[in-house]
Amino acid sequence: MPAPSIVYTSFDSFPSPKGAATHIAAFAEALGAAYQNVDLVTLPGREGIGLPDLPGVRHHALPAIGENVITRAMAFRAELARWWNRRRVSVIHVRSIFEGYPLAQRKRDLCDWFVYEVNGLPSIELKYHYPEVDEDDILLRKLRHQEQVCLEAADLVITVSEVNASHLRSRGISRDKIRVIPNGVDPSLFHWQEPKPLENRSPRVLYTGTMTRWQGVHLAIEAVHLLRRDHPAELVLAGPCRPHERKALYRTIDRFEMAAHVKLLGPLTQCGVLELLHTCDAVLAPLPPNDRNLKQGCCPLKVIEAMAAGTPLIASDLPVVSALVEPEREALLVRPGSAKAIKDGLLRLREDSRLGPRLSRAARARAERDFTWQRATRTLLESYRYLLESNN
16 A cells, blocks of 8 residues: 655744644654655744754745735645645645645545644634734634634644633544644753752743743743842843734733843744743733633743753643643643732742752653653544544
8 A cells, every 4th residue: 555645734823933834744744654655734834943854845935925814824725735746645734724724625625634723723822912802703703614624624633732622522523533642842852951040040931932922921021020129130032922912011021010020032933932941930821811821722832842842841730731740740830810929939949949850850850751753743643544544
């Protein structure tokens, strides 16, 4: 039997410093190595970032020009349709409705199996990027409809957390069709370094990720502001930031008079993130309790990378986080939405010289055991084999 042909497509820039690109690279590499016949179709990558070596994978970067995410998605769909040119493949693997919906509609003509990798649901999360969407009931109904079409067309649904899987089951998707595959880390790249004692030293606190309220960046700023009432401290923010998010970020920094104590960096490569982790004393994952984190779910890459690197972690006590770490053993989990609780966690690290190293060692061991890309891609290939064999 010839190896199956696979089209793995995503409405994401690739390569890029974002976590989505890390995930795509890991999955594409595994599929290419296993099947040797993968077309990876994405948005063009960021300048200055080289394409990773992906044997068995042909990369196609398609443009998507438009004023907002909807017009860009429509442009990408048109480019994808032109590129497709009436071909039929064994497997179509999509990461969102933006590329997936028109393919799901034509599943019978285009492929034998359809795989939907649910990393986000626009009907839930789009409002966090574009607040005006929250009042557009017609658009939200359309988005939910397109999600449902993709979910029902899928022979396999992959998601990153049990919280997300539970939500998908509530929408009528069979438990047997859903496979939870958490994000991972490359332990050989994210090598471990024991944290330095904090006595008589100003802590350097790190937040990485999107600079949005649903990720909790405002709580990180307020927490370090509260800490600075008693102790000097610096906050480093690293990650992508859209223009409207930057304005909100500066308003928060100004509100807490933190301009002189916040270092703002742009998106970093994985090597850049690792270097920053090893120069900081604590990393924050202050996810607020909203539907993006409680209903849709996620698997925060920042949490797993901090665990592997050995930087002590303070994170919100939400199900998507407690699935990754054991409280008090591998991280400090604090009350969600509370800057004071984060500040208290930072004080604990400062006052107990043994706490940070203890958390660091246990977190590294957990990351090596449960959250490597090798383990994630092994589960992916097992899911593919089961899918292909059970439908022959």
